[in-house]
Amino acid sequence: MRLRNTLRISIALLLVFLASSVLMAQNNTEPWVCYPTANTTGYGVYHFRKAFVLDTEPAELRVHISADNRYELFVNGQRACFGPAKGDLKTYKYDVLDLAPFLKEGENIIAVLVFNMGNDKPMAFISAQTAFLFRSEDPVFAFINSDQGWKTFRNEAYDPILYEELDTRSWVKGYYACGPGDEVFADRYPWGWETLAYDDSGWMVPEVLDFQGKAPWNLVARNIPFMDTHMETPQAIRRAAGVKVPPGFLKGRSAITVPAQTQARILFDYEVFTMGYPELTVENGAGSALKVRYAEALYEGPNIKGHRDSVDNLTMYGVFDIFHTDGEKRTFRPIWKRAFRYVEVDITTGEESLQLLSLRSQYSGYPYPDMGTFESNDPQLNELFEMGLRTLRMCSGETYYDTPYYEQLSYGGDNRPIASISFYNSTDDRLFREMMRLYPQSVNQETRLFKSAYPSRFNFDQGTWSLAWVQSLWDYFVFRGDTAFVQQLAEPIEGVLNFYLYNLDESMGLLGPIHTRNFMDWSMHKGTVPQPRPRFVLRHSAMLTLYYAHTLDCAVKLYEMLGEEEKARYWEQVSAKIKTAVFIHCWDEEKQLIADFPDKKQFSQHTNILAILCDAVAPVSQPALFDRVVSYEHFDERASSYFAFFLFKAMQKAGRGHLFLEHLDFWEGFQEKGFTTFGETGFASHDRSDCHAWSAHPSYYLLSLVCGIQPADTGFNRVRIAPNLNGLQKVSASMPHPKGRIQVHYQVVGGKLRAEVVLPDGLSGDWCFGTEHIPLNSGVNRIETLL
Incomplete structure (x- = not known):
């Protein structure tokens, strides 16, 4: 009788267990686990293992894996991948991987290193708590999902070297935000933990985290490639x-x-x-x-x-x-x-x-398998091009970076020149789109501006970098014509534009006062910015007002392409009014320059560069103004190697592209100092970062301005070839295009330019040189013209 009752009870318990297991499987689609008693936000390094047997090797076994802060995955002792890609809690990434190539018939082991770098974790890491997730897409392999069938171990071999111990301020200027160093004690480390032979009998069972359907991470699949x-x-x-x-x-x-x-x-x-x-x-x-x-x-x-x-x-x-x-x-x-x-x-x-x-x-x-090429009769220029591409690669990871050594943060202002370089060196725009999509998720609900850098744990917004985000969207649209992507960002665009509209002084038509950070460029003189320090209130700044106008012009063109004619006309009128106001209040007739403020006591290259870019002076006057920009000797502030991105844009707009090679002093200076990538400013007073991709844009201009390869329409469905060889005798260059590779070959012989332009199938365009306008067709086009 006792045996029969026990059997009944056991069967009943089994049915309850099976029912609850099915319910758990239905509800717990995100099987997060952690080490028992782990500090949820503190520093810690943890190991997870799952051993299992396969009767046959699967043809495919797709799994999802994620962790907070990070993970590194091993399968049968082989390092498979690491991640997840950076994001935020609104769109926290999980990686998708096919395990089949790593598996074998018989015994297998999945081993995962998970770490939380605590208070000193990289500023780009956005975290909720220490946790790990692993799940199979195929229910047949649900037995490998992260649960209490895994084993876990806390690794006491690690002791973080915190920021104060790294002592980065003693010898290094500026901000460091890439996480603590590792101090590791080999006698405490579980060597071989990732292999099948390792004895994990002393390891613990992980704790299954139950968030009642409200996990802090809103999971989305990785949308960039593995590194x-x-x-x-x-x-x-x-x-x-x-x-x-x-x-x-x-x-x-x-x-x-x-x-x-x-x-x-x-x-x-x-x-x-x-x-x-x-x-x-x-x-x-x-x-x-x-x-x-x-x-x-x-x-x-x-x-x-x-x-x-x-x-x-x-x-x-x-x-x-x-x-x-x-x-x-x-x-x-x-x-x-x-x-x-x-x-x-x-x-x-x-x-x-x-x-x-x-x-x-x-x-x-980040993978860049098919980058642009540039080779000329000037070896120094060829090296400069390659240094720019190396700088782009070093500043591209799971986000764009400002500097891989010091910060690894993605700043809205940095991203504009970085993106322009990448458009000429890759047709893979996933990283750019991810940066543009993530940035508005940092929006300040009061100002509608975005954080200075994002993903980041910064708690302040940055007005100018929010404007730069809009500018970057227009650059992208010129190259790709991606209406669907831009349309989904219409609301954050309006929020940024309206913030500055609300801060216009209607009595003058200039911006101010502005109570937000508005970094423009590093200062040549003070190591700061050509405006007052970011926390100060700005009032009636022509530079900031014209930067806003330049952004409005980009937005107007976006709205026109999206069919939003009413919005386009509205913002066009706003832009026209403030350009007129800047000219009325800040034009100095004697100096033939626009001053930084209405009192006309301070002048910068920056303000006048922006005046050209946004047509605050008439197009017919822009060549003369540009000549003043590069010749006037008494500017209070000059453009750094970053803001020269805008200088060269103004050069191109003013029809002065033939001057480009005469204005590479910063980059020749980097070369003379032995740099292998381009630094932060080019100013001796600010010699912090040796690798800063916002300075790498000469590689972009060598292709777009010197070789003259440019989109002829929005979407780059046609190409315009308008070279400015600047005295070069021989140039061969190429760039990737969605339809194939664009190639140009130039040679100057006896006062004549011999050009060969090779366009991929389906791409046509125009040759524009001096007064010549010649149609170009797919395939090989040969042109000979007088210089």
Whole structure:
């Protein structure tokens, strides 16, 4: 009787369990888990494992994976992917991956590293709490979903090196926001945890998180590709102290032996700026400590960098990691990417000698498989072009970056020149669209402006960068004619335009007072901005008013293309009125320039550049005004290498494209100082970032202005070829286009220009040179004309 009752009870419990399991499967479509008792927002590194057996290898096994803050996935010991792509809680990303290529018949292991970098996590990380999600698209494989069938372990080997310990302010100007360094103790690390052979019997069962259908992450699928990854190695050892370096080390033919009770220091040079995940492999040397420091360049003193190729008598300073050895063969790899040209390894050994076996790095950046090309008879110009493309690659990851070393943040103002470069080097616009889509999600509900950078945890908005976002949408539309994408952003466009409309002083028609941050450019003189500091109130600024007018002009053209004629005419009238007001109040007849303010005490290149771009002066007067912009010697502020993006646009608009090669001083200066990417400003007073993609636009202008490859209509359905060779004798260039590759070849012979223009099938256009206008057809077009 007792057995029968027990059986009945067991059957009843089983039915209840099965019913509840089905209900859970129906309701819990986002199976988030975490380590039990984990600090939900604090620093922590966690491991998750799931072992399972397959009777046969599946043809396909698509899974979704995500984590807060980040994850790294291994399948059968092989690194498969890492993510998720950056986003925010409104559109938190999960990655989709086919596991089938990594699986085998029989026993398999899925292993996932999950980490939360705590209070000092990169400013671009938006987080709710430590958590991990894994699920199969196919219900047949639901047994691999993240649940209590997994095992988890908290890794106590990690101790974060916080910002105050990195001490970035001592030698480095400005803001650092890329997360803490890693201090790792090898004797605490669960080595081999990602392999099937590892014994996880002592690991815990994860906690299943129940949010009652209200998880803080609104999950959406990753909408950009996985990062390009490949291995890179240092090209030279520039100096070594306390140790002898055998000649075959960099080629992997020998190891560096550091004797016991020794302090040694080795400086590695990758010879170009790069980014990714360094991997330092050592053996023996129990009780040794290795400090791995990363830098763009070496320093003459605090805030003063030396020539980028120089190391003698210079100080290596930068953020760092620390690895403590346990005597076994181990590889140290930081959990988040680093950016560097130089890597210095500072070694302190204990009672045993240490073998340094290798140093290499896994590059991580957005894939650009089919970039533009430029080759001329000027080797320095060719190098400049390649430096610009390298800068673009280094500043493209899961978002565009301002600087990969210091911030890895996506700023609305930076993104305009970055996007223009990318349009000439890729037909893959997914990263651009993601940046444009994400940015309005940071909207301030009161002002309708967006954050300075986003994704970010900043709590302030930025007016000018919100305007730049509108400008960038117009640039995109010119190239792609993507009506559907732009239409969905109509509301945030209106919000930005209306904020400035509400802040117009109707008595003068100029903006002000403005109670928001309005960065325009770095100052040549003060290391600040050509306006008062961002927190100050701006009143009647011609520069800001014309920047608004330029944005309105972009918006008007967008509305016209979208068929919104009423909105187009309305904003066109607003723009016309404020341009007239700027000219009335700020034009200086004696100087033949527009002043920055109505009192006419301050003048900048910036204001007059913008006056050309938005037709605040009549088109017939623009060539003369541009000549004043580049010749007037008494400006209070001059454009940096960033704002030169607008200078060159004004140059092109004013018909002065033949002057382009005469105004590359900033970039020639970068080359003279040994840069391999382009820096932040070009001003000696602001020598912070060696890699800043807002300065890389000469690579764009070499194709669009010098080679003259330009969209002839919105959507780039036709091409306009209007070269400005600026004295070059020979040029060959190409760029990707959705229909194929556009190629141009120019050669100057005996006072004549011989041109060959090759257009892909389905693309036609026009040749415009001097007074010549010749139609171009798909295929090879050959033209000979007098210079």
